[in-house]
Amino acid sequence: MEGALRPVLVVGTVVTLTVVLGLVVDRTLRAADARHPETPLWHLLRRCRLPLQVTLCTAMLRGAYRTVRIAAEHRAAVGQGLTLVLIGATAWLTIRVATAVTDSSYARYAAVSRDVAKIRRLRTQSTLIQRVFTAIVGVIAIASMLFTFPAMRTVGASMLASAGIIGIVAGVAAQSTLGNLFAGLQIAFGDMVRIGDTVVVDGEWGTVEEITLTFLSVRTWDERRITMPVSYFTSKPFENWSRGDARMTGTVFFHLDHSAPVDGMRKRLLEILEQTQEWDRRAWGLVVIDTTPTTIQLRALVTAKDAGDIFDLRCIVREQLIDWLRCEHPYALPRLSTSDAPGGRDAARDRAPAPLPDTAGLGPGPGKR
Numbered sequence: 139m140e141g142a143l144r145p146v147l148v149v150g151t152v153v154t155l156t157v158v159l160g161l162v163v164d165r166t167l168r169a170a171d172a173r174h175p176e177t178p179l180w181h182l183l184r185r186c187r188l189p190l191q192v193t194l195c196t197a198m199l200r201g202a203y204r205t206v207r208i209a210a211e212h213r214a215a216v217g218q219g220l221t222l223v224l225i226g227a228t229a230w231l232t233i234r235v236a237t238a239v240t241d242s243s244y245a246r247y248a249a250v251s252r253d254v255a256k257i258r259r260l261r262t263q264s265t266l267i268q269r270v271f272t273a274i275v276g277v278i279a280i281a282s283m284l285f286t287f288p289a290m291r292t293v294g295a296s297m298l299a300s301a302g303i304i305g306i307v308a309g310v311a312a313q314s315t316l317g318n319l320f321a322g323l324q325i326a327f328g329d330m331v332r333i334g335d336t337v338v339v340d341g342e343w344g345t346v347e348e349i350t351l352t353f354l355s356v357r358t359w360d361e362r363r364i365t366m367p368v369s370y371f372t373s374k375p376f377e378n379w380s381r382g383d384a385r386m387t388g389t390v391f392f393h394l395d396h397s398a399p400v401d402g403m404r405k406r407l408l409e410i411l412e413q414t415q416e417w418d419r420r421a422w423g424l425v426v427i428d429t430t431p432t433t434i435q436l437r438a439l440v441t442a443k444d445a446g447d448i449f450d451l452r453c454i455v456r457e458q459l460i461d462w463l464r465c466e467h468p469y470a471l472p473r474l475s476t477s478d479a480p481g482g483r484d485a486a487r488d489r490a491p492a493p494l495p496d497t498a499g500l501g502p503g504p505g506k507r
């Protein structure tokens with residue numbers, strides 16, 4: 139009876155202690171969050187409850203499983219399994235805590251800062267730091283699991299003895315991957331491009347949606363995703379419309395007749411801008427920039443606070459100005475001349491070649507029947 143109750147007692151005690159400790163820690167974090175609502179760290183740390191309970195439960199079972207005295211022939215295998223679970227749970231808990239700390243720092247800075255560019259830069263850096271830290275912890279955890287096996291220790295010693303050759307081979311084989319890795323770190327701390335920036339890449343306009351250590355995703359205006367290696371942004375030129383000041387200047391071009399009322403168009407342009415929310419009231423203008431024998435080219439200049447508003451504003455100006463010209467001044471729109479040349483059809487008939495004479499007396503000339 140004692141041998142049957144001992145494992146139940148040990149496992150039940152461990153589970154009970156795990157649940158109680160998890161509840162105590164959760165209540166403590168909840169109370170700290172209520173006392174300091176301006177600090178999101180305590181709320182974010184509550185996400186670590188499950189990995190904390192798994193780590194505590196595995197650690198206590200790892201220390202007490204020998205006292206159970208069951209399946210003595212499999213004691214080494216049970217201990218090995220609990221060790222592997224403990225390493226994995228510890229890595230999970232470490233990643234959760236680090237994520238909570240970085241997210242808390244970003245949330246506090248974003249709540250008090252009004253500089254959108256700095257907020258985007260911090261978000262990009264914190265995201266990449268989390269990914270680097272997760273990768274390092276994962277590699278260490280896997281290596282620790284492997285080195286718990288006696289056979290792997292010998293392999294590990296051999297690998298360390300030939301680390302120089304392996305490093306050279308790995309560097310050559312993973313040249314592209316390592317290049318993207320360092321490019322990702324350069325983007326994070328070089329402030330070249332940030333999450334949320336408006337960029338133009340290979341003629342495609344979009345917003346940076348995700349940055350990892352190996353690739354970058356751009357969401358285009360029509361909801362497509364363009365994925366490319368981060369090394370592209372460190373080796374080729376691209377347009378970043380959000381770097382520094384997000385305000386932009388846009389232009390709208392018109393090809394009109396020489397009789398177009400330019401002064402009237404200026405007044406109408408100002409009326410259109412004053413009725414729109416997209417115009418930031420920094421600058422505007424309308425000038426004739428070119429002329430041809432049949433038309434003149436006008437350029438309307440408008441400003442807006444970001445790339446999205448400038449696109450919408452250009453469309454509004456183009457649409458309403460053309461509609462105004464069509465209704466009020468239709469003569470100003472370009473026209474194609476379809477009238478006859480001076481002299482009309484009579485002049486054209488006079489220039490036509492005369493028929494060949496019938497010199498042989500053989501009937502009508504060519505073309506006559």
